[in-house]
Amino acid sequence: MANYYPITGIPVPVRQDPPPRREVASSAVSSEPVDQIQVSLFIRAVRKLQEKNPIQDKLSFYQIAGIHGLPKVEWDGAGGGYYCPHNTFTFPTWHRPYMLLYEQCLYNVMKNDIIPTIPGSDSVKEAWKQAAEMWRLPYWDWAIPQVDYGAGKEKLGVPKLVDDSEVWILKLGEKEKEPVPNPLYKFTNKLNGEEVNAGDKKKMGEFALDNMRSCSTYDAGRNTERRSCLLCRSRKVKCDRQQPCGGCIRAASTCIYPSGTGRAPKRPQQSANNSVVLTRLDRLESIIRQLESQQTQQEQPLDPSAAALPPQGDQRNGRLAIDSTSSVYVSNVLWASLGDEIEELRDMLHVSPSNNDDDEEGDWQEETYEKEEPVGTVGLNAAIMGFRSLAHSLRDYHPSISQSVALFEIFQTNVAPLVKIFHMPTLTKLFWDAVASLDALDCNMEALLFAIYYAAIISTTDQNQCPLGLPRHQALHTYRFAVEQAFARADLLNTQNMILLQAAALFLCALRNEDDSRTVWSLTALIVHIAQAMGLHRDGAAFGLRPLETELRRRLWWFIVGLDQRSSEYHGYEPIVSESSFDTRLPLNINDSDLTADLVEPPTERDGATEMTLSLIGWESIPIVRKVSFIPPHRRQARTTSSGSVTELSLPEREALAEQLQSRLETRYLAYCIPDDPFLFVSATVARLIIARVWLMVHYPRKQVDSSKEASTAPLQANLRDKIFLLALEILELSCSALCNPNIAHWAWRSDTYSQWHAVALVLSEICTRPPCRDCDRAWAAVEILYDRWRMKEHARKGTLWKPIGRLMAKARYVREMQSVDRDCSTAGSSSVMEASPDLPQVAHHSNVTTTLDPLADIFSLAPFMEMNPSLDDLFLVGDDFVQVDMRSGF
Structure with a gap:
């Protein structure tokens, strides 16, 4: 059966333009060092290609040349006669990929067979490797007169490089030259070890017959004489037993066959009792x-008493x-x-x-036939992660060693402290082992490397160029492509690998900074199910796992739960992971140095601040935030009143939960957070921000749904209204502190993903209704900082809430301008009334507010998904003391 040989040409190095194709005569006599290296590689590669088995190796020089000329046999049993379409109008278009195949095979010989044997330092090998990457098969311009070096004259004819039986080329890794037989001058066909002259019709006929017979015998016998290659055996797919086999070609892997022939012998089975x-x-x-x-039993109604029985053992x-x-x-x-x-x-x-x-x-x-991967797992992975070029090797997307080290250092400084899903001593060792052997890199580790590079680039700013020497947007595009393709190659959809799941979680965390679409939310659901299939939702201590394994599983699970919480909140839906669906405990409050692979008993938790402090602050708040803000469907049904309305946690219950969280965070974490330490400063800021947001959810009124009436709002008391305004103001000022403090600027990328839309909308609506005051000035200053920062991000401007918030921002700015005019007039001794803009409703002073309309209703009517999440829907209800701002007019 014929195989497929993907013709991709030589990959163009990242950040470089495709190199030009050189004329063979001019490049052969060039004195440039790179040209001389490329000529040496070219001659040596042709010689090695000619030495390959002419019958069994379908990509040998003899087989490739045979496609285009004698003998005219079916190449690789493809059927339909020989490949070369001579005397047809399709010949020119066919000939281009045919030459690319020849060029690609020569490059593979350079890369795999020649460059690894170069003696000397790594810098010498790197120079020859780069020369090979920029080499392209030269062409012969027959219209250019060639130099007759014997007579010193020019004449038309073939270049000297193919006219001499011997050619002088550079020694491998050196600057001196040596004579070698010229493979471009002659290729010898052999029959039983003897040279066959093309003019000897009898022997040429015997040679063609022997070639066809040998091909037929080889094709017929190869499936019974050779065992499956190692890769196909490990993947449990059918191997066509060619060299290389089709599976290894598609996987871009080296094809290795076990020694011996025939099927592996079966172990003798002993009879059992x-x-x-x-x-x-x-x-x-x-x-x-x-x-x-x-x-x-499952088909019968459940017995409530039986359901309450605890599981046995x-x-x-x-x-x-x-x-x-x-x-x-x-x-x-x-x-x-x-x-x-x-x-x-x-x-x-x-x-x-x-x-x-x-x-x-x-x-x-x-x-049976081999599994069709393009329509199976590979196809599904590619469809989700982006089907672009799975046949294209990712080797060229790996940066140089120095660039890899620089990116990893950025990752350790900017990303790892905020994304505590790794044991850094273990990860550091894995990283150095991986970059030292990229050619033998495991697909899961390759995905993790690209995720680390991508996250490191995300954490840099536009002003600070990444170590790759590229603009940030171009580097992000390159490495997002690389990590997506690496996930598809590693079969993310069916993985059971911890390293690959860590890479996916890290990628989604970083992607939120670049992409606010539903991509992250959808992919979060995927990794939640993968984590559940791997048992991360069950605590490792219950299965007797070692402390290091248990802690890494806990960290990764809670990080995924946090991703689920954040994505669901942002898009207005309930989280996928419910509190009752897992029993994984929170990770220990320890440093990575407290964990080693040989530990049998878990280390003792520390009382003070640790490397886990920031992560634990966020993870400990998740259950309480859910209880305060979300109403799961089964609780809605269970807590329905006789009138059919849905009730929720009472105010005392919500206050008790908020006090419990505040006390916990202040006692365990805030008490140890030193302001002079940047990491602890961030931890304290996040803790206070979480506390303020929870109290805002507690105090903000919720809809009371009546079966016979539409939703209505309850009036807000003035002191409660002031409390809510100050809570929203605190949230905005803490957000500004996390984003704008120069001491923690390298961590601002994470804070950028938390857009405080709720607090901004509340503060802007209050600015529209309150008289001028110091708190309004503080609020306006904070809103302007956040708004300008969001405006600088293209993906933020595409968000669903961007335009409504922009309109409310414009109206608040108009109100402040009118208030400033009013103050100026009052100072001059004249009593003036604020004039209404033709596009704006008249805004009354706070003391004269009597209307009962909702200033935010129009904003969130433009975001219908808000209605699907009680926490988001109820958060933006406004009482009778607020003034309507018509969002449909003017702006």
């Missing part, structure tokens, strides 16, 4: 009967299968027991699961 086997089978049948009984934990980097969780107790029984039966019969799978694979491969 029949009575023991029957006992095991009886237990399996018993488990199956329990499954049937469970299904019957440790069976409630399900089953977690875990190795060094992967894990699989089975929640159903009976299915877990069934799996245990099958494993015990395998152990009794002395049959290794892997060996058994290999035997089944051998039989299956002969009868």
Whole structure:
């Protein structure tokens, strides 16, 4: 069966233009060092390509040349006669990709076979490697007269480079030259080791016949004489057993076959004791009967008293299968027991699961086709992450060693303290191992590297160029593409790998800074399900995991819960993860240095501030924020009054929760936050901001839904209204502090993702209704800082709330201008009344407010998704003391 050989040409190095194609004669005599290196690489690559097996290697010089000329046989069994379309109008267009195939094969020989053998320092190898990347197959301009070096005259003819039997080229890694046989001068066809002259018709006929016979014999016998390659065996797919095989070509991997021929021998199976086997089978049948009984019970109405019974023993934990980097969780107790029984039966019969799978694979491969990855897992991954060029190697997207180190240092400073999902000593070792062996890089680790680079670039500012020497927007585009393609290659949709899940969580955290669309929200749902499938929602201590593994699983799970909370709040929907769906404990308040891989018992928590302080402040607040702001559907139904209206937590209940959170944060964290320490300053700022937001949710009135009437609002008392205004003002000033303090500017990228729309809208509506005062001036100054910062971000200006907030901002500015005019007139001794703009309603002074309209209704009527989330919908209800600002007029 024919294979597919993707013709991509030589990849263009990142940040460089495609190199020009050189004329062969001029480049051969050039004295430029790069030209001389490229000529040396070219000649050596052609020689090595000619040395490849002419029959079995379909990308040998003989096979590639045979496509275009004699002998005219079907190349690689593709059918339809020979490939070359001579005497047809499609020949010119066909010839271009054909030459690209030849060029691509020569480049692969340079990169894989020649450059690794260059002696000397890494800088010498790097110079030759860069020369190879910029090399392109030269062309011959037959209209240019060639120099006859013997007579010193010019004449038309072939270039000297292909006219001499011997050519002088640079030694590998050196500046001196040496003579080598010229592969461009002659290629020898051989029959049984003897040279075949093209003029010898008899021998040429024998050669063509022998070639066709050899190809036929090789194609017919290769599937029975050679075992599957290592990659295909590990992926459990059919191998076509060519060199290289189709699976390895599509995966851009080196194709390696195990030694020996034929199918691997099966292990002899020893007979087991029949009575023991029957006992095991009886237990399996018993488990199956329990499954049937469970299904019957699920179809019957649930007994409330039975549901309240606690689960028995440790069976409630399900089953977690875990190795060094992967894990699989089975929640159903009976299915877990069934799996245990099958494993015990395998152990009794002395049959290794892997060996058994290999035997089944051998039989299956002969009868079935290989999995079609482009329409299977690879296709689905590519569809989600962006199908651009999965056949294109990502090797060229890796930066140089110095650039990688610089990006990792930025990551350690700007990102790692805020994204505590790694154990930095372990990650640092993984990083150095990865960048030292990029050619043998695991696909999961490659995805993590690109996610680290992308997050590091996100954390830089427009003024501070990233270490790649590129504009920030261009670097972001490049590495977003790289990380998305790396996720598709690593099969993110079906992963059980901890490293890949960490990379995905890090990428989504950074992506929020660049993309406010629903992409992050949708992909958050994906990684939530992946995390649940890996059992991260169950605490690792219940499964006897080591402390390091347990802590990393806790950190990653709570980070994903935080992503879910933030994304759901931003888009106006309830979180995916409910509080009752997991039992994973909060991570310990410790430093990374307290954790080592050989620990058996968990370390003792620290009382003061640690590297985990900032993350724990946010994660500890999540349950209380949800209770204060969200009403899950089952609670709405459970707390419905007799009149059909939906009630919520009472004010004392909400106040008690807010006090509980405030006391917890102040006692455990704020007491140890030293203002002089930038990290602890950020931690204190975030803690106070969370406390203020929770109290705002507590005091702000909610809709009271009546079955016979539409939603109505309750009047706000003046003191409560002042309290809400000051809370919103505190939120804005704390946000400005987190964004504008120069001592923590390298962490502002994270604060940029938290747009305080709620507080801004409340403050602007108050500015429109309050008389001039110092608090209004403070509020206006904070709003202007935040508004100008949002305006600088293109993705923020595309948000659903941007235009309504912009209109309210313009109206508040107009009100302040009118108030300033009013003050000036009052100072002059004249009593004036504020004139109404033709596009603005008249705004009364605070002391004369009597209207009962909603100043924010029009804003959020433009964002209908707000209605789907009680926390967002209720937060913007306004009482009778507010003045209507018509958002549909003027601006």
